[in-house]
Amino acid sequence: MGLSFLTLAHSLREQVDQHLTATAGLSLSRTKVLQALAGHGTLHQAELATVLGQAPRSVTQIVEGLERLGLVSRTGHPEDRRRKTVTLTPAGRTALAAAEEAGTHALRQLFGPLTQRQLTDLETLLSLVRTTLTGDEAG
Incomplete structure (x- = not known):
């Protein structure tokens, strides 16, 4: 059962990723980075990595790509040139809105065959697993 769940989770992630890339x-x-900035405001790259639970180097590569696209801006710290502050640009907000809409559409398609009751049960079960994993009662 556990391996089946992990395989399904991986397939869902791939499907959503492909849909986001194709439509948005x-x-x-990249969408997760933009969401983090939209939710937390301007962050230093190290803070962004912490929020995302990713390695700083991975986040740096994503941020550099987003900067090339004009979706974020980076500024150096006046006293520490290695420390970069990342800000979501207006173009980044627009791109994020499009990506979130595309993601919602993809998930509706993937979970469309489920009844409302099944969706509610699934959310309850996933919340229980999340609580076990994180120890976070709020989930």
């Missing part, structure tokens, strides 16, 4: 031009990883 952003990968799921």
Whole structure:
């Protein structure tokens, strides 16, 4: 059962990532960075990595790509040139909105065959697993 769940989760992630890339031009990883900035505001790259639970180097590569696209801007710290602050640009907000809409559409298609009751049961079960995993009662 566990391996089946992990395989399904991986397939769902791939499907959503492919849909986001094809329709909104952003990968799921890039979308998550934009979401973090939209939710937390301007962050130093190290803070962004912490929020995302990713290695700083991975986040740096994603941010550099987003900067090339004009979706984020980076500024150096006046006293520490290695420390970069990342800000979501207006173009980034627009791209994020398109990606979130595309993601919602993809998930509706993937979970469309489920009844409302099944969706509610699934959310309850996933919340229980999340609580076990994180110890976070709020989930």
